[in-house]
Amino acid sequence: MGIGASVLLGFYSEVFEVYQTWRGSPFHREACRLLVAWLSAVVTMVALLFLAKEAETYSRLALVSWVGISALFLMILHGGWQWLARLLRERGRNTRNCVVLGGNHLGKRIEDAITTQPWLGLNFVGYYDDRPLERMVQGCRPRLGNLNCLFEDTKSGKVDYVYISLPMSAEKRIRQIVEELADSTVSVFYVPNFFVFNLIQARWFTMQGIPVVSVYDTPFHGTDAVLKRFEDVVLASLILVLVSVPMLLIALGVRLSSTGPVIFKQRRYGFNGEEIEVWKFRSMKVCEDGDKVEQAKKNDSRVTRFGTFLRRTSLDELPQFFNVLQGTMSIVGPRPHAVAHNEYYRKLIPGYMLRHKVKPGITGLAQVNGLRGETDTLDKMERRIRHDIEYIRHWSLWMDLKIIFLTVLKGFRGGY
DSSP states (O other): OHHHHHHHHHHHHHHTTTTOOOTTOOHHHHHHHHHHHHHHHHHHHHHHHHHTTOGGGSOHHHHHHHHHHHHHHHHHHHHHHHHHHHHHHHTTOSOEEEEEEOOSHHHHHHHHHHHTOGGGOEEEEEEEOSSOGGGSOTTOOOEEEOHHHHHHHHHTTOOSEEEEOOOGGGHHHHHHHHHHHTTSSOEEEEOOOGGGGOOBSOOEEEETTEEEEOSBOOSOOTHHHHHHHHHHHHHHHHHHHHTHHHHHHHHHHHHHHSSSOSEEEEEEEOGGGOEEEEEEEOOBSSOOOSSSOOOOOTTOTTBOHHHHHHHHHTGGGTTHHHHHHHTSOEEESOOOOBHHHHHHHTTTSTTGGGGGGSOOEEEOHHHHTTOOSOOOSHHHHHHHHHHHHHHHHTOOHHHHHHHHHHHHHHOSTTOO
């Protein structure tokens, strides 16, 4: 069984690109890919054992123990190799000599990215530029020579990596340079000035051999989508089990405190801007959900006495864990806004709708940074949107866990 699982692990490692990541890939992302590959191998192996009617020959306790211990061993082994590689690179072993073609602002950013991360094993040497030193951006030092010098150095083996930071408008010149560099064994990387588009989850892929670069995209593709959904289902299920009794007491309190339904269903925009229903324990005497929705304010007369307690403690949002299980929400993500507010703010804040590239969440990066509650000014909403987009741009499983931890640590402050 161990041999079969190892073979399947090798297969799934290729599928999930466990060992095809860039030198700078963070360990937690590689570890997640490795864990998914291992679990996929185990599930496949168990399914094959059932089909072969051999599953009963293995003790369930032994099987579960083997799966857990093997996963831990794989993580330690993978982490150990990564740590050793980083240590060697920091000490100058297993390194590559890198140069930048183009002494401009983008080239300086490439230099900074290389020099501030010595564990990547990239040794920054300098710049090549046809312009004299005084015409290059300040800080782009040293200048190693012009284009002809670059061609000579690459052919002689002095350079391993060349990063081209010339603007996309210089297409003809870039093509000539790349063709000339093909007469050497150097690795060539073109760094387009896409940062002018304020990229979100940019990635490079091909469609029938046609190269495509995403400008705005969701972070949840393939393995990451599976991890995100797994996180949501497991955590939401555990939390609902833990809060089941308090939820029954809250439902009773809502029923006794005022007339009306226990659950208030609000129309919100969800993933890809599709309209969804978000559930909350009713905290107001009225249920506004039309084209004009007035945000709750401090000492709002519409809020019941029991509702004030629910809103201050955010207990009114507990039913949203059912929305998570439904698949319309996530535990972590941008908070959903009323439909009327969406239509209003999308006209005032550029890129507002980009927050809908992911599912709305019960808590989010904006909320743990103090941006919860009423957004009574445009500035507050703009700051909230900046945090939402920052979350989408840099999402990782570790970021989600950190936000959940901070939410528990700080509590849901700012509600009323």
